[in-house]
Amino acid sequence: MDKMIIRGGARLIGEVQIGGAKNAALPLFMAALLTRDPIRLRNVPALRDINTVEKLLRNMGIRVERKGAEALVQAESLDTIEAPYDLVRTMRASILVLGPLLARAHEAKVSLPGGCAIGTRPINLHLDGFQALGAEIELEHGYIHARAEKLVGTTIDLPLPTVTGTENLMMAAALAEGTTVIENAAREPEVVEVGNFINRMGGRISGLGTKTLVIEGVGALHGTEYTIMPDRVEAATYMVAAGMTRGNLLLRGARAEHLTAVIDKLREAGMEIHQENGGIRCLITGPIKSVDAKTLPYPGFPTDVQAQLMAMMCFANGLSVISETVFENRFMHVSELKRMGADIQVEGHSAIVRGLGELSGAPVMATDLRASASLVLAGLAANGTTEISRIYHLDRGYERMEEKLRAVGADIQRVKA
Ligand code: EPZ
Numbered sequence: 001m002d003k004m005i006i007r008g009g010a011r012l013i014g015e016v017q018i019g020g021a022k023n024a025a026l027p028l029f030m031a032a033l034l035t036r037d038p039i040r041l042r043n044v045p046a047l048r049d050i051n052t053v054e055k056l057l058r059n060m061g062i063r064v065e066r067k068g069a070e071a072l073v074q075a076e077s078l079d080t081i082e083a084p085y086d087l088v089r090t091m092r093a094s095i096l097v098l099g100p101l102l103a104r105a106h107e108a109k110v111s112l113p114g115g116c117a118i119g120t121r122p123i124n125l126h127l128d129g130f131q132a133l134g135a136e137i138e139l140e141h142g143y144i145h146a147r148a149e150k151l152v153g154t155t156i157d158l159p160l161p162t163v164t165g166t167e168n169l170m171m172a173a174a175l176a177e178g179t180t181v182i183e184n185a186a187r188e189p190e191v192v193e194v195g196n197f198i199n200r201m202g203g204r205i206s207g208l209g210t211k212t213l214v215i216e217g218v219g220a221l222h223g224t225e226y227t228i229m230p231d232r233v234e235a236a237t238y239m240v241a242a243g244m245t246r247g248n249l250l251l252r253g254a255r256a257e258h259l260t261a262v263i264d265k266l267r268e269a270g271m272e273i274h275q276e277n278g279g280i281r282c283l284i285t286g287p288i289k290s291v292d293a294k295t296l297p298y299p300g301f302p303t304d305v306q307a308q309l310m311a312m313m314c315f316a317n318g319l320s321v322i323s324e325t326v327f328e329n330r331f332m333h334v335s336e337l338k339r340m341g342a343d344i345q346v347e348g349h350s351a352i353v354r355g356l357g358e359l360s361g362a363p364v365m366a367t368d369l370r371a372s373a374s375l376v377l378a379g380l381a382a383n384g385t386t387e388i389s390r391i392y393h394l395d396r397g398y399e400r401m402e403e404k405l406r407a408v409g410a411d412i413q414r415v416k417a
Helices: 022-035 048-059 087-091 092-105 124-132 163-174 189-200 232-244 260-268 304-314 334-341 370-383 401-406
Strands: 004-008 014-016 041-043 063-067 070-074 106-113 136-140 144-149 155-156 179-183 204-206 210-217 224-227 249-252 271-276 278-286 318-321 343-347 350-354 361-365 387-391 411-415
Touching: 004 370, 022 048, 022 070, 022 092, 022 189, 022 232, 041 087, 048 063, 048 087, 048 092, 048 232, 087 092, 087 124, 092 106, 092 124, 092 144, 092 163, 092 249, 124 136, 124 144, 124 155, 124 163, 163 179, 163 189, 163 210, 189 204, 189 224, 224 271, 232 249, 232 260, 232 271, 232 370, 260 271, 304 318, 304 334, 304 350, 304 370, 334 343, 334 361, 334 370, 370 387, 370 401, 370 411, 401 411
Parallel strands: 014 249, 041 224, 155 179, 361 387
Antiparallel strands: 004 387, 004 411, 041 070, 063 070, 106 144, 136 144, 179 210, 204 210, 249 278, 271 278, 318 350, 343 350
C-alpha cells in the first residue's frame, strides 16, 4: 500500500485547480440509469470512487466511456439489476443505484453497504422512502431486494436530512406516477446538482436547496450534457492548508457561495478569504486563533471539513471545542494527530483541542477519507517528517493531491509500497 512522505514547514504559495465534486459526480452517474439516451458529463474528477461507480455500471451492462474529465454513460439496456457485495463494500454510495433501478427496471438487488470507519451508516430512511412510494423491500442474505410494479407519488417526511437518501428518493420519484413531496430534504449543493440534472433530463423538481422538494413524476426522461460543480470539500481542504502553512493560495474554480460556513469559520480563525478571478484567494498574516465548531447539515459547518479544521486548531494557541453532530464516530483522526504531539481530549461527540502552536512529524495511519486529508495537512505544517500509510483512503476523494501540493511548494512524495 502506498505511503505519503511529507517534510513539513513549506509555505504553500500559488494556484490550485479545484476538480469536479465527488459527491455530485457519483449520483449523476447513477441518474444516467433513468433514461435510455446517452448522458455526457464534463469535469468528472479522477478518483477511485468514480472508477468504482464506472465498474458498477459496466457490471450492469451499461455503456461507460471515459476520456479524461469527460464521460459518456448510456443505459440502453440492463444485463442485471444487481449491485454486488464486492463493489458496494468498497463504496457505500453504490446504494444510489437503488432509486434509479426501481424507477427504470422496477426491481433492484443491492448488497447492504455495511458500516464504515465513521459510523454504522444505516440506510433505513432510504428504504422507508421507497416503501412509501410503493416498493416492496426484502432483506435476504445481506442483500436488499426491492420491487415496485409501479412507483406512486406520496409525501415523505425525512426524520433526518439524509444527503444520499434525498438523492435516491428524488431519482425514484422523478419517474413515479403523480407528485412526491419530500419534507426535511437535504439542502447540500450536491443534492441541488442532482435535482438540476434531472430537470435538465426533462424532470419536474422544484424547491431545490430548500427543506421541501416537490417532484412531479414524468413518463420518461431524455439524455443531456452536464458540467459537474467544483468540489467544495476539496476547496475547503486547500483553504485550511493555506492557513496552516501560513501560505497564500488561489483556489481556481472554487465557488464561495457553497462554502459560507467554512469561510466564516476560517475568517474567525484569523484567515483572509475573498473571491478573486473566478476562484477563492486564501491567506493568513496574523496568528491562527482557536475557534469552536459544530458540524451540521448544510448550510451549517460541513462534517466533511471537521477533521481538517481539527488539524488546524492544533497549530493555534488556545482551547477549541469541535462537536461532531452528524456521524457517531468521526474522530478516528484524533489518535493519529496525538501521535504527532496534539493535545486532544474526546468527550462524547466533542473533541477538546488544546492548541500547542506546533506538531512534530511522525508515522501515522489514514483511516477514512477526510481523516487522511487532515493528516496530510498536519504533516505539511509539522516540524520534521510525517509518513502516512493506507493512503488509498485519500485517493478516494482527492485527485492528484501530492502533485497539486508540490506545485505550490510542499515537500511531499508518494512512495509505492
Ligand atoms: C453523504 O453521505 C456524503 N457522501 C458524505 O461524504 C457526507 O459526510 C454526508 O453526506 C453528510 O454530509 C456522499 O454524498 C456520497 P447522510 P450520506 O445520509 O448520504 C444518518 C465524504 O467524505 N442516516 O446525510 O451517507 C447517518 O447515519 C463522505 O465524501 C440514518 O440514520 O450521509 C448519519 O448519521 C463521507 N439513516 C446522518 O444520517 C439513513 O437512512 C447523515 O447521513 C441515512 C442516514
